[in-house]
Amino acid sequence: MTLDTIDRCVAVLVGALCAAAVITGLAMRGDAGVFPVIAGTLGLLACAGILLCTMRGRIPDESPPALPWPRFLVWCLCVLGLLGLMVTAGTFVALPLFLLASLRWLGHLRWPAALVIALAFSAVIYVVFVYLLSVPLPAGWLAG
Amino acid sequence: MDVLLPALGNVLTPMALLTLLLGTLAGMTIGSLPGLSSTMGVALCIPITFNMPPELALILLGAVYVSSVYGGSVTAILLRTPGTDASIATALDGYPLATAGRGGEALGMATLASLFGGLFSVVVLIAIAPPLSTVALAFGPQEYTVLAIFGLVTIVGVASDRPLKGVLSAAVGLVLACVGLDAFTGVQRFTFGYSELFEGVPLLPVLIGLFSVSQAFNLCVPEGGGVLAGKGQQLKGRRLPLWLDIRRSLRTLLRSSVIGSVVGILPGAGTSIASFISYNEARRHSPTPERFGKGELEGVAASESANNAVTGGTLIPTLTLGIPGNAVTAVFVGGLTIHGMIPGPSLFTDHAETTYTLILSLLFANVLFAVLGLWLCRYLVVVTKVPGAVLGPMILVFSVIGTYALRNEVFDVWLAVAFGVVGFFMERWRYPGAPLVIALILGPILEVNFRRSMQISHWDLSTFFTRPLSMTLCLLVVLALAYPLWNQWRRRRSAAH
Numbered sequence: 001m002t003l004d005t006i007d008r009c010v011a012v013l014v015g016a017l018c019a020a021a022v023i024t025g026l027a028m029r030g031d032a033g034v035f036p037v038i039a040g041t042l043g044l045l046a047c048a049g050i051l052l053c054t055m056r057g058r059i060p061d062e063s064p065p066a067l068p069w070p071r072f073l074v075w076c077l078c079v080l081g082l083l084g085l086m087v088t089a090g091t092f093v094a095l096p097l098f099l100l101a102s103l104r105w106l107g108h109l110r111w112p113a114a115l116v117i118a119l120a121f122s123a124v125i126y127v128v129f130v131y132l133l134s135v136p137l138p139a140g141w142l143a144g
Numbered sequence: 145m146d147v148l149l150p151a152l153g154n155v156l157t158p159m160a161l162l163t164l165l166l167g168t169l170a171g172m173t174i175g176s177l178p179g180l181s182s183t184m185g186v187a188l189c190i191p192i193t194f195n196m197p198p199e200l201a202l203i204l205l206g207a208v209y210v211s212s213v214y215g216g217s218v219t220a221i222l223l224r225t226p227g228t229d230a231s232i233a234t235a236l237d238g239y240p241l242a243t244a245g246r247g248g249e250a251l252g253m254a255t256l257a258s259l260f261g262g263l264f265s266v267v268v269l270i271a272i273a274p275p276l277s278t279v280a281l282a283f284g285p286q287e288y289t290v291l292a293i294f295g296l297v298t299i300v301g302v303a304s305d306r307p308l309k310g311v312l313s314a315a316v317g318l319v320l321a322c323v324g325l326d327a328f329t330g331v332q333r334f335t336f337g338y339s340e341l342f343e344g345v346p347l348l349p350v351l352i353g354l355f356s357v358s359q360a361f362n363l364c365v366p367e368g369g370g371v372l373a374g375k376g377q378q379l380k381g382r383r384l385p386l387w388l389d390i391r392r393s394l395r396t397l398l399r400s401s402v403i404g405s406v407v408g409i410l411p412g413a414g415t416s417i418a419s420f421i422s423y424n425e426a427r428r429h430s431p432t433p434e435r436f437g438k439g440e441l442e443g444v445a446a447s448e449s450a451n452n453a454v455t456g457g458t459l460i461p462t463l464t465l466g467i468p469g470n471a472v473t474a475v476f477v478g479g480l481t482i483h484g485m486i487p488g489p490s491l492f493t494d495h496a497e498t499t500y501t502l503i504l505s506l507l508f509a510n511v512l513f514a515v516l517g518l519w520l521c522r523y524l525v526v527v528t529k530v531p532g533a534v535l536g537p538m539i540l541v542f543s544v545i546g547t548y549a550l551r552n553e554v555f556d557v558w559l560a561v562a563f564g565v566v567g568f569f570m571e572r573w574r575y576p577g578a579p580l581v582i583a584l585i586l587g588p589i590l591e592v593n594f595r596r597s598m599q600i601s602h603w604d605l606s607t608f609f610t611r612p613l614s615m616t617l618c619l620l621v622v623l624a625l626a627y628p629l630w631n632q633w634r635r636r637r638s639a640a641h
Contacts, residue, residue: 003573003574006573007309007573010312010573010575011312014312014316017316017319018315018319021319021322021334024333024334025322028326028331028333029329029331030328030329030331031328031329031595031598032326032328032329032331032333033333034594034595034598035318035321035322035587035590035591035594035595036319036322036333036334038318039315039318039319039321039322039587040315040319042311042314042315042318043312043315043316043318043319045311046308046311046312046315047312049308049311050308050309050312053308064572064573064574065572067365067572068365068366068367071364071365071366071367072361072365075361075364075365075536076565078537079540079561082540082541082544083544083554083557083558083561086544086554086557087554091545095541098537098541099537099538099541102364102533102536102537103533103534103537106364106533106536106537107531107533107534107537108533109534117534121538121541125541125542125545128177129545129549133188133549135545135548135549135552136552137545137548137549138548138554
């Protein structure tokens with residue numbers, strides 16, 4: 001997909017959202033809807049401008065850099081795993097596992113190196129946030 | 145002078161110097177970590193000061209405040225993960241310099257510019273604090289409305305070479321700024337029943353998501369990615385900027401420091417507005433504006449001197465009138481009150497020695513972070529050589545934990561990650577993220593003051609053109625809009641000839 005096509009899709013999608021903001025704003029009580037209407041209208045005008053620009057084609061069209069989908073999906077899974085495990089199993093189970101997985105599968109580090117970095121970095125996080133700043137990080141079933 | 149000398153004596157005791165050093169180091173660390181803001185740094189230090197003498201307590205709080213604003217520039221330049229919104233403009237030119245292997249020069253310029261801005265604002269604070277604070281009091285809702293519009297126009301102009309994309313990004317930020325309970329009527333707007341959104345879309349998770357989490361994606365996803373990717377993992381360039389570059393930036397440093405100090409005095413205006421206005425002015429006055437955004441040292445100098453000049457500026461209304469200009473000075477007021485000092489004119493009469501101890505300690509803190517920064521930048525710059533797939537997960541962990549630490553809400557973490565994905569694609573598709581964040585900051589200021597102006601004037605829009613200050617700001621907005629168009633027309637005409 002070229003940048004012009006992407007811009008058109010973005011303009012249509014964001015334009016629909018801005019139109020929804022305008023319509024909702026118009027139905028709001030008192031002057032609560034004034035600002036959503038102004039912001040939404042500004043968004044609609046920008047979307048219309050982008051659509052016009054892409055159709056006139058004054059700027060040469062090009063493609064965005066290729067996205068390595070397998071790595072992107074692995075990384076997304078790692079991030080989702082981190083967030084899921086943080087709440088259920090606890091931060092200090094999730095952190096080393098996330099770091100280990102991403103350093104091994106995306107960074108292609110050897111297991112021992114990945115393990116050392118993962119554990120050392122988790123220890124730094126523990127010292128900074130739990131010990132020094134007393135942030136109550138999610139403990140998951142560790143708390144039980 | 146009879147107060148300044150005893151105050152200087154208070155700052156130069158070994159205990160005070162040690163407190164200053166520790167406060168500076170803590171501030172630099174806090175400022176550089178995503179999610180840990182200057183406000184949080186000062187707030188965290190207040191309990192530590194309970195048993196301290198007032199002089200030492202204020203030295204610690206002052207040192208943490210000024211050095212945390214500087215600390216944000218380190219990660220903004222080296223990793224494009226600004227610790228605070230004050231450093232977003234710094235990343236515009238700092239990161240391209242780091243990717244070109246010139247991170248040392250960028251850090252050196254940021255340090256010197258921060259020192260210049262910080263010292264300038266402290267001198268302003270000592271010399272002309274009371275008269276300047278009365279100017280700030282003359283700002284009514286009309287002036288704040290136009291100032292917010294000026295900030296938005298500026299950021300749209302500087303953040304992208306395609307202004308329409310910048311406008312769209314800012315419009316989305318303004319729509320997001322509408323989320324939450326309406327401050328005037330209590331109506332729920334776009335909350336979809338989520339209680340976490342009643343106070344609006346939280347700023348820092350959005351900031352961290354768009355800049356830090358998306359940068360973690362940028363570093364991790366491409367095979368062999370990294371800050372210095374494609375440059376053969378080589379650091380080149382000098383460790384410090386050349387004297388020629390510093391001399392070239394002197395006018396920018398002075399102009400940005402004035403802008404930073406003036407914007408700092410205005411309650412609620414914030415460091416990010418000062419940075420972007422200064423950046424825009426630097427670009428407008430530069431003989432090579434096309435180099436801005438691609439790695440121009442003067443851009444780093446403009447942003448950094450302005451955001452550090454804000455630190456002294458914000459303290460002017462805080463100390464002289466007792467009106468905190470932003471969240472961090474509000475926390476500062478708390479710290480002063482704990483030690484029996486009520487901010488206001490009495491601070492300069494009843495507690496003059498302690499107050500001037502604080503002001504002088506800001507001078508020393510600025511010098512100290514500059515010395516530490518210049519010494520450390522040669523080591524810090526090595527971080528750009530770390531492979532992206534190793535750096536990315538670490539940035540993500542800091543971002544996630546830092547976001548959670550703000551309000552202890554898992555919702556904020558999901559929000560940051562969602563905005564991280566949005567930011568990743570925005571960058572690929574060349575939509576600037578900075579206008580969205582700045583619109584989210586300026587949106588509430590713009591809305592509240594616009595509606596106040598309308599209520600005062602019974603919906604008469606001419607109210608913005610009848611007050612001298614408001615009229616002047618309106619003219620600035622028109623100039624900011626007209627100047628790029630005029631410039632473009634002039635370039636086209638000369639090309640045609």
